Amino acid sequence: MPRTHVDKVARDLYVLRLDDDETKYFEAIWYIPKGVTYNSYVLVTDEGAVLFDSWKHTYSELFINTLHNVVDPKDIKYVVIHHMEPDHSGSIPKLLERCGCNPTVLGHPLVGNMLRSFYGVEARFTPVKDMEEVSVGGRNLKFIYIPWLHWPDTIATYIKDSGILLTCDAFGGFGIPPAIYDDDDAVVEWYLPLVRKYLATVVGHYREHIVKNVDKLAKLNLEVRTIAPAHGLIWRRNPKIIVDIYYRLARAEPSGRKVVIVYDSMYGFVEQAVKVLAEELSRRGYEVRLFPFTDRDHAHVSDIIGEVLDSYAVILGLSTYEGKIFPQMEYVVRLLIDKVNAEKPVLLVTTYGWGKVSEEYLRSLLKGSQFKVVDVVHIHGAPRGEDIERLRQAAGKFP
Ligand SMILES: Cc1cc2nc3c(=O)[nH]c(=O)nc-3n(C[C@H](O)[C@H](O)[C@H](O)COP(=O)(O)O)c2cc1C
Ligand SMILES: [Fe+2]
Ligand SMILES: [Fe+2]
Incomplete structure (x- = not known):
């Protein structure tokens, strides 16, 4: 009442x-x-x-x-x-x-x-x-x-x-x-x-x-x-x-070394990749915030926007979905550009089953915004071996 x-x-x-x-x-x-x-x-x-x-x-x-x-x-x-x-x-x-x-x-x-x-x-x-x-x-x-x-x-x-x-x-x-x-x-x-x-x-x-x-x-x-x-x-x-x-x-100033990770994961492959990144970033002294879209949990876009505004960097974990990216992630990306649009480093991580989401598609989504793509990691299915190495290396792209 x-x-x-x-x-x-x-x-x-x-x-x-x-x-x-x-x-x-x-x-x-x-x-x-x-x-x-x-x-x-x-x-x-x-x-x-x-x-x-x-x-x-x-x-x-x-x-x-x-x-x-x-x-x-x-x-x-x-x-x-x-x-x-x-x-x-x-x-x-x-x-x-x-x-x-x-x-x-x-x-x-x-x-x-x-x-x-x-x-x-x-x-x-x-x-x-x-x-x-x-x-x-x-x-x-x-x-x-x-x-x-x-x-x-x-x-x-x-x-x-x-x-x-x-x-x-x-x-x-x-x-x-x-x-x-x-x-x-x-x-x-x-x-x-x-x-x-x-x-x-x-x-x-x-x-x-x-x-x-x-x-x-x-x-x-x-x-x-x-x-x-x-x-x-x-x-x-x-x-x-x-x-x-x-x-x-x-002025979208970072309030510390906060990295916001937003990801979708239908059956857990992107989530495995994101966990590797989160662990590596914590080890490097970053504060990691995770916002999932999974079969257990859907983050609220209103919380994501607030957290990104004073973050240091952003990671988008995306599964390939009918030739494009997971619909909610596209919605999040569009709103981040509309509401936050700040000069922050962005790392993109995708996984795919038979044909990876085109990098061009992802980059065109972010094109014209102030977000700066620092690296893109594509993984076929679940991350293993070399992919895990590649992810750890990508975590080092944030200065
Ligand atoms: C509904 C649905 C649509 C998919 N569409 C594609 C697609 O268009 N191209 C592709 O390469 N993989 C596609 N996949 C496969 C997933 O992108 C791939 O298995 C990915 O690793 C899933 O990661 P996740 O379990 O973290 O979501 C699709 C999977 C599902 C369930
Ligand atoms: Fe008001
Ligand atoms: Fe108002």
């Missing part, structure tokens, strides 16, 4: 958090067994309230009920839409219909049309410009465009007097943290792998825009004491942690 939380983040600013443990596949693709949260914020002033974002449409009713804990919806003067993806804008239509209020909706110029096309909503919409400021009840709000984090429409709000930056998808993560804030090291440690998974899968395709936007925010020299995203933890003890992690992950 989804839980709700209401808490005071700072002077007159409240978070409304929904813990979504029902969505299994975020955006219908990313497997999230640890759930996700939607964080909406309300700033209460004596000139009316400002609502920032909402929850997924499934929770519209619950959203409106929860909102009553903080403000009478009639008193909402502005609704700020930081980003139109329905995980945040989904409850706004019902709110506008039910609140008995007529708020001005503020957002990127793209938002007005999307409100109409997504929900048939004719709102009183006023587009905001990059760096535009609005005052409400003596509080100053500065809107900052952060395009492609995660859509072209995405903006952040800086609440000047309390040093709070509301960032929507940026600096968010998957998971339902057992706390609202970053106060506890153990919670932060638990959460960070889910930040990596979120960044890689949801925003990974636009990772150079993360770098650009973090640079843009840094140049503004804002005094940011709290980062309040629309997913996951709110950073008030040490916001620098999440900014640094986003920046490092966006």
Whole structure:
């Protein structure tokens, strides 16, 4: 059952958090067994309230009920839409219909049309410009465009007097943290792998825009004491942690000597080859992570993408399948190129029964990406003798 939380983040600013443990596949693709949260914020002033974002449409009713804990919806003067993806804008239509209020909706110029096309909503919409400021009840709000984090429409709000930056998808993560804030090291440690998974899968395709936007925010020299995203933890003890992690992950920097091995194996031949490589790489001091597609186990592509993002190198173990490669492996490779696409060494290992998968086919899959194929090992059936030697030698191709 989804839980709700209401808490005071700072002077007159409240978070409304929904813990979504029902969505299994975020955006219908990313497997999230640890759930996700939607964080909406309300700033209460004596000139009316400002609502920032909402929850997924499934929770519209619950959203409106929860909102009553903080403000009478009639008193909402502005609704700020930081980003139109329905995980945040989904409850706004019902709110506008039910609140008995007529708020001005503020957002990127793209938002007005999307409100109409997504929900048939004719709102009183006023587009905001990059760096535009609005005052409400003596509080100053500065809107900052952060395009492609995660859509072209995405903006952040800086609440000047309390040093709070509301960032929507940026600096968010998957998971339902057992706390609202970053106060506890153990919670932060638990959460960070889910930040990596979120960044890689949801925003990974636009990772150079993360770098650009973090640079843009840094140049503004804002005094940011709290980062309040629309997913996951709110950073008030040490916001620098999440900014640094986003920046490092966006550049796909290796976090150590981690080699990610993704492989399929229908009857175990590729698996034998991969085990040789894993053993040899461990012996050489690498940290090996295995992601299998076998008759016992299927890895989740969402986990693979996250792990590859900060890996040192990647190994793809592939069986030949109807003249090509195993279908799930092709899917993984295409998503790795789409979401990670980083300058990392890649080793390809294939096995075949009667005609090896063409090297040209494999190379053409990776062509145009930043991944660098360092070696290709083809094995006829199960690896033995010379193949094992060849595999050990290939493991040495990583510097
Ligand atoms: C469904 C299926 C399709 C296959 N298609 C081909 C193929 O097109 N060409 C080929 O040389 N071998 C093919 N093979 C044989 C396997 O690629 C080969 O036995 C390989 O070593 C299997 O490794 P694995 O058991 O780790 O998956 C196929 C095997 C299966 C089960
Ligand atoms: Fe989004
Ligand atoms: Fe989101």
